[in-house]
Amino acid sequence: xxxxxxYNEIFCEIFNVDNxxxxxxxxxxxxEKWDSITQMSLINRLEDCFDIMFEIDDIxxxxxxxxGKELLKKYSIEIQ
Amino acid sequence: MKELExxxxxxxxxxxxxxxxxxxxxAVNGAIVYANARKENCLNDWxxxxxxxxSGTIYPIYFDVTDFEKMKLEVYKVWKENxxxxxLVNNAGIExxxxxxxxxREHISEMFAVNTISVIELTQIVAKFMMRNKKGSIIxxxxxxxxxxxxxxxxxxxxxxxxxxxxxxxxxxxxxxxIRVNAVAPGLNDTxxxxxxxxxxxQRRIDNIALGRIGKPKDxxxxxIFLASDMSEYISGQVxxxxxxVCM
Numbered sequence: 001x002x003x004x005x006x007y008n009e010i011f012c013e014i015f016n017v018d019n020x021x022x023x024x025x026x027x028x029x030x031x032e033k034w035d036s037i038t039q040m041s042l043i044n045r046l047e048d049c050f051d052i053m054f055e056i057d058d059i060x061x062x063x064x065x066x067x068g069k070e071l072l073k074k075y076s077i078e079i080q
Numbered sequence: 081m082k083e084l085e086x087x088x089x090x091x092x093x094x095x096x097x098x099x100x101x102x103x104x105x106x107a108v109n110g111a112i113v114y115a116n117a118r119k120e121n122c123l124n125d126w127x128x129x130x131x132x133x134x135s136g137t138i139y140p141i142y143f144d145v146t147d148f149e150k151m152k153l154e155v156y157k158v159w160k161e162n163x164x165x166x167x168l169v170n171n172a173g174i175e176x177x178x179x180x181x182x183x184x185r186e187h188i189s190e191m192f193a194v195n196t197i198s199v200i201e202l203t204q205i206v207a208k209f210m211m212r213n214k215k216g217s218i219i220x221x222x223x224x225x226x227x228x229x230x231x232x233x234x235x236x237x238x239x240x241x242x243x244x245x246x247x248x249x250x251x252x253x254x255x256x257x258x259i260r261v262n263a264v265a266p267g268l269n270d271t272x273x274x275x276x277x278x279x280x281x282x283q284r285r286i287d288n289i290a291l292g293r294i295g296k297p298k299d300x301x302x303x304x305i306f307l308a309s310d311m312s313e314y315i316s317g318q319v320x321x322x323x324x325x326v327c328m
Contacts, residue, residue, distance in 0.1 A: 037256060044212045053156050056204070 003050075007072075007079045010045045011065060014038055027064035042068075050077050082110030082135065083309045088162045090155070090206065092116040092145050092198070093172030095123065097271035098221065101297035102169055102304050107136030109305055111167065114141045114158050145172045145198035152205050159209045166213075167308040168206045170199040170243075171221040177232045188235050195239035200246055203261070207254055216259040219307045220247050221300070224267040224321060228328035240265075244319050251317030260316035262307045267323025269295040290325035 001009075008019050011026070015033050028034040043059050046052075046068070052075040054062070062068050069079040089106045093099040094115040103115040107130055115138050117123050123140035130138050141158070143150045158165060174194045176187040199220055210216030225233050226240035244263055251261040268274065268285050274294075286294055300322050306312050307320070 040208070040211055044208065048212070053152065 085110035087166040089167035099171040105301035
């Protein structure tokens with residue numbers, strides 16, 4: 001499974017959505033289920049999956065599907 | 081079966097006194113204990129000796145609680161090794177007793193860094209791992225002086241008062257992850273910290289303790305065992321005084 005598939009799978013599981021809705025519009029402001037609890041669940045799952053530990057600032061900045069991909073680059077994870 | 085059999089516990093400030101006793105009692109009760117100290121190798125002999133005696137296991141883990149990056153790295157190793165952290169005891173603390181008018185800025189900063197900020201930061205790091213298993217117990221070691229005040233300990237009491245406030249809010253915030261957060265507030269305790277206290281002063285302090293004796297590290301450790309165990313599974317956001325019913 002490539003990194004994009006893993007990334008998407010985690011989002012689908014956490015937010016209980018279909019792959020097709022994962023795009024630039026998928027953000028904390030637009031997704032009702034995206035609250036502090038789901039955000040921490042998302043962070044925890046991504047950390048486990050990619051064997052990284054996010055900086056606190058990055059956790060607070062992780063507010064969208066697209067922003068998450070960008071932040072993961074800091075940890076040498078290319079989502080593609 | 082022992083109360084804490086197989087539970088993974090991290091305890092800060094275990095090179096002496098209350099912290100050392102807490103780590104030992106956790107091990108006696110079957111826990112896998114990561115005992116922290118600042119000075120490299122200072123716990124090795126003690127840990128080896130205890131590991132031959134008890135069913136629990138003590139692993140020394142060295143970091144300065146004010147070094148966030150190192151702390152994060154070491155906690156991550158504990159997580160990787162066990163895939164869980166069940167118990168965190170924020171015990172590391174320092175104390176400078178100075179009167180108002182003679183409070184040194186460096187001592188104020190140091191006390192807040194060790195006694196308060198490290199508690200908040202380590203809780204933040206460890207809670208993230210506890211969330212994954214939707215279970216955990218965090219126990220912060222506060223002090224009786226945070227509840228009642230104490231002349232000559234204005235800053236120390238303020239650092240511990242902040243710990244108590246943090247404990248109560250953290251309990252509310254982390255409850256949804258089934259993580260409990262409590263504090264213990266020891267009174268006068270028989271540790272190295274009182275060796276320089278005069279006998280007269282000490283006796284006057286003891287005279288104010290209803291149970292008529294100075295506290296022992298084991299008294300505090302026993303309360304930590306209770307709060308770490310499932311016996312206290314419905315207790316969170318509390319401050320348990322371990323002070324012999326002191327009148328301050």
